Amino acid sequence: MRKSPTKSRFKNFRHSDFTRRRQFSKQSLPENSTTNNQEKLGNSRTRLFITWGVLIAAGLGLAINLYQLQILQGAKLTERARNQQMVNLRPFMPRRPVIDRSNNVLAIDRPVYTVFAHPKLFDKSNKEIAKLIAPVINKDADELVKIFDSKKSGITLAAALPEEIADRFIALRLNGFEFTQKYSRFYPQEDLAADVVGYVNLDRRGQAGVEYSQEKLLERPVQTVRLSRSGNGALMPNNAPEGFLHFDDLQLQLTLDxxxxxxxxxxxxxxxxxxxxxxxxxxxxxxxxxxxxxxxxxxxxxxNQYSKAKIELFKNWTVxxxxxxxxxxxxxxxxxxxxxxxxxxxxxxxxxxxxxxxxxxxxxxxxxxxxxxxxxxxxxxxxxxxxxxxxxxxxxxxxxxxxxxxxxxxxxxxxxxxxxxxxxxxxxxxxxxxxxxxxxxxxxxxxxxxxxxxxxxxxxxxxxxxxxxxxxxxxxxxxxxxxxxxxxxxxxxxxxxxxxxxxxxxxxxxxxxxxxxxxxxxxxxxxxxxxxxxxxxxxxxxxxxxxxxxxxxxxxxxxxxxxxxxxxxxxxxxxxxxxxxxxxxxxxxxxxxxxxxxxxxxxxxxxxxxxxxx
Structure with a gap:
């Protein structure tokens, strides 16, 4: 049986076409593949050089920065760090007392309190609060009500309240009051020896009498210390020198009787x-x-009330x-x-x-x-x-x-x-x-x-x-x-x-x-x-x-x-x-x-x- 000429031709056509395509592929594909690989290799090398360049530049920059920080600015930055970590503290030292020849106290530092009132925090009415504290601080209750009504917070109620009165005040357990402790010079004999003893001002500097002429003897020597500070700013007393808060018990004795x-x-x-x-x-x-x-x-x-005196009285006229x-x-x-x-x-x-x-x-x-x-x-x-x-x-x-x-x-x-x-x-x-x-x-x-x-x-x-x-x-x-x-x-x-x-x-x-x-x-x-x-x-x-x-x-x-x-x-x-x-x-x-x-x-x-x- 004879085969169909058409199928034979078709079969031959496809086979020959396939053969030509394979031949064409065998001839053309290697050239394209080599070119692409070379391109890819070139691109990879470029990226590598760029990466290495960036890394070298970064390393160089880091080295320069480290040189700047460690060598050129090292001492300055170290000092800044220490200043942040350490604090210079000069503790308060009370002035030495003044006594007469029989050891009677003529002048002494005593703790007093500045009292601030915040009426917005009162848990009672202004009138009720005023009635409670008026006899303690020796002020008129009606005047206190006016003071409390004038401002909601930050009222200076007393600049230097003696400790014993402040204790009575605190014992009332009233909300809305703030007590700040400080030291104030006190003269228990009042005007008895004012012309000799003198007085100190608000800056704690002598202005008359021996308070002025004997300032160096009355001021206790104070050692400034450096204390470490924690991350939240709190002082770390563990590194404080031993006894830095201790002070002598010396008193300035006068010849007065x-x-x-x-x-x-x-x-x-x-x-x-x-x-x-x-x-x-x-x-x-x-x-x-x-x-x-x-x-x-x-x-x-x-x-004790020098601000009320005439200024000419501060100069002892007998001298x-x-x-x-x-x-x-x-x-x-x-x-x-x-x-x-x-x-x-x-x-x-x-x-x-x-x-x-x-x-x-x-x-x-x-x-x-x-x-x-x-x-x-x-x-x-x-x-x-x-x-x-x-x-x-x-x-x-x-x-x-x-x-x-x-x-x-x-x-x-x-x-x-x-x-x-x-x-x-x-x-x-x-x-x-x-x-x-x-x-x-x-x-x-x-x-x-x-x-x-x-x-x-x-x-x-x-x-x-x-x-x-x-x-x-x-x-x-x-x-x-x-x-x-x-x-x-x-x-x-x-x-x-x-x-x-x-x-x-x-x-x-x-x-x-x-x-x-x-x-x-x-x-x-x-x-x-x-x-x-x-x-x-x-x-x-x-x-x-x-x-x-x-x-x-x-x-x-x-x-x-x-x-x-x-x-x-x-x-x-x-x-x-x-x-x-x-x-x-x-x-x-x-x-x-x-x-x-x-x-x-x-x-x-x-x-x-x-x-x-x-």
Whole structure:
């Protein structure tokens, strides 16, 4: 059977076509495949080079950055890190307390609380809250309601609430109040010793008294420490040095005696009120070493409320103001004359009541004349004429040198602040004008501070030595052990003991028979001198009708040691003199001083005043 030609041709066609296609594929496919593989390989290499380039660039950048961070900025970044991890802490240290010589506290740091009110948090009505707290903080309830109604939060209710009152407040357990603790300076004796102690301001810096002058002794040394801080900012005390919060128990002890201070203040205020005086002062000094046992100034202020005081009260006028001492300077002039041998204790002078010096006429107070009087009587009667005649026996340049040696024109070097130096005319002016030595003989024409006058009289009371008046005894611990005593100038010998004893005995006659009779105390020998001096005007001359009355006392005469000075500025009345205004103050102070210092009565053989005729 013959096959169909058509199928055969078709079969042949497909076979041949397939064969041609295979041949075509065999010829063309290898070329395309090689090209694609080469392209793929080229692309892979490009991507690899790019990847390596990126990695190398990144590594290089990282290396550069690490170099910047580790090498160039390493120290700076380390310091920044440490600053973030560490904190410098200067813990609060309270100021040292101030105590008197008997350990009575005069100034101390105590915890107080600032109280903030947030009425929006009250769980009771404003009126109910006000009634509860008003008696505790000593405020009016109605006023408190107005305060609470005025603001919803952040009301400062009390700036410095004492701890004991804050405890009572907290015990009420009221919502809406915030208590912030701080320390405040407290003066338990209030105005008793404000003129010596002074005060500190809100920045805890002394502004007056020893709070100012002894700032370095009152501030405890504080060690600044570095503490670690955790991630949330909390301090880590584990790394704190051992004992960094501990502080010493030292206290600044003064030479003041609070009992004597209180007695002096009482006596001074009584006389000032009686005579309507402008101001006054009392100073008590132990002449053996210059310790100030009492220093009172009136008017004064309460350092707990210093913001309410007049600013001029912060400067103690007995240290910072000058005045002409008048007749209280006469015993010192007598000592100068005796020491130079120009007079003898039994010399007699004629006092006619006035004397001409150059073109001036000098008179006694109230134009009195005393006739023939000896040196003790010159002091008894406070004779200006007798004093002029005594000083005229001295060469003016010699007299001037002695005034300088006594300390005029200088300061007393006290440890109280704001002291001013005394004033004396220039040597050329003093020597060339006869009136200058004459007026200086009875305490006018120059000026000094009350404290410096006490210092000079101290030289009469201690055998002739000029000591430094001071109120600082030193730093003492709670057991009474002294840890620090200030260095003071060595005493200077001015007069001989024989001269000073003789002058003190002459001053005794002033109390026994002269203008100081009111200062007598039975069984005690007391020397003294009154003074009623004119007040110098800032524009020259003297203020009409203005005077400073004073009295200086020394006891006991047989063994002099204590000096007491009282001054009353501008007392009013015709009978306002040193003998009537100031002498009673000195007597009251001495009556308090005798039992405090346990001064024994004078023996019967010594209890006779100097005979003014000898």
């Amino acid at each position: 609070s009992r004597l201070q209180r007695a002096a203040r009482s006596a001074l205020k009584q006389q000032m009120e009686k005579f309507g005086a402008k101001r006054g002062g009392v100073i008590v000094m132990d002449a053996m070493d210059g310790s100030i046992l009492a220093l009172v100034s009136q008017p004064t202020y309460d350092p 910072a103001d000058l005045y002409e001492p008048g007749s209280t300077f006469k015993p010192l002039n007598v000592a100068i004359a005796l020491e130079n041998g120009v007079i003898r204790p039994d010399d007699v002078f004629n006092d006619p009541g006035s004397i001409a010096v150059a073109d001036r006429i000098i008179k006694n107070a109230q134009n009195k004349s005393y006739g023939q009087i000896n040196i003790a009587q010159i002091l008894q009667h406070s004779s200006n004429i007798g004093m002029v005649q005594i000083i005229q026996r001295l060469q003016p340049n010699v007299y001037y040198n002695w005034l300088e040696r006594l300390g005029l024109g200088q300061t007393s070097d006290t440890d109280l602040p704001f002291e001013v130096g005394s004033r004396l005319k220039s040597q050329e002016e003093f020597i060339s004008s006869p009136i200058e030595p004459a007026t200086t003989s009875f305490g006018q024409g120059f000026s000094l501070t009350p404290l410096q006058l006490v210092q000079m009289h101290g030289a009469l009371a201690n055998g002739g030595k000029l000591v430094t008046p001071h109120v600082i005894r030193g730093l003492v611990d709670s057991k009474g052990q002294m840890h620090y005593v200030p260095n003071r100038p060595m005493p200077r010998q001015i007069f001989s003991p024989a001269t000073t004893q003789r002058v003190v005995e002459m001053m005794e006659s002033v109390v026994a028979e002269g203008t100081g009779k009111v200062a007598q105390i039975p069984n005690y020998r007391i020397g003294g001198k009154t003074g009623t001096a004119q007040k110098a005007s800032a524009s020259g001359g003297y203020l009409a009708g203005a005077r400073i009355t004073s009295f200086v006392g020394i006891l006991p005469v047989e063994s002099p040691r204590y000096v007491v000075l009282a001054l009353v500025d501008e007392p009013k009345g015709e009978n306002a003199y040193g003998s009537t205004v100031a002498a009673p103050i000195v007597k009251a102070v001495m009556e308090a001083l005798i039992p405090i210092e346990q001064i024994p009565p004078s023996s019967s053989s010594d209890n006779n005043p100097v005979n003014p005729q000898n």
